[in-house]
Amino acid sequence: MKLHLLILVFLISFGVKAQKANASPxxxxxxxxxxxxNKKDFHDRFRDHAMVIMKKYNFKINSIWESKSDSKTEFVYLLEWPDEATMKKAWEGFKADKEWIExxxxxxxxxxDLLGNIEDRTMVKTSYSPN
Incomplete structure (x- = not known):
């Protein structure tokens, strides 16, 4: 009986770990x-301060771009997270960081003001997305 219980606990534990490992970011x-x-000042602050502080909270920045149209200039970046809970916790920590606030x-x-409008989108890859 104990052996069956031990095997059951092992299988459940393995299944949860496998499920987490297979979860898509x-x-x-x-x-x-x-x-x-003041675009240069924004870039200096993001590069020299925000990115450094973000590392403390395990932000994974995949790419950074600048986009320009006739009416505005935008700074665009893509983050990767293991899950939404991790993302929310990291943002809470970053926004409350005393160094960042200062x-x-x-x-x-x-x-x-270095920023105007901010857009934030959380995205999940489709099953047919190329790698």
């Missing part, structure tokens, strides 16, 4: 409106 697309007048306060006082 989720992606987060962030789009920030930035301004030509950097934002200092750069805003020095350069004005």
């Amino acid at each position: 989720i992606y987060q697309l962030r789009v920030y409106e930035i301004f030509e007048k 950097i934002k306060k200092q750069t805003s006082a020095k350069f004005g």
Whole structure:
């Protein structure tokens, strides 16, 4: 009886681990409106401060772009997360980070608003998405 119980616990444990290992990551697309007048200051802050602090909270940035149209300039980046709960916890930590709060306060006082509209999209790959 004990052996059966031990085998059952092992199989359940293995099944949960296998399920987590096979889970597909989720992606987060962030789009920030930035301004030509202080675009360099935004990039400096993101590169030199935000990305460093994000590493403390296990942000995985896949790519970063800048997009320009006739009416606006946008900063776009793609994050990868193992799951939505991890994403939410990381963002909570980052937003509450004392260093980040102070950097934002200092750069805003020095350069004005560095961001306009912010768009945030959580995305899941379809089963037929190319790798």
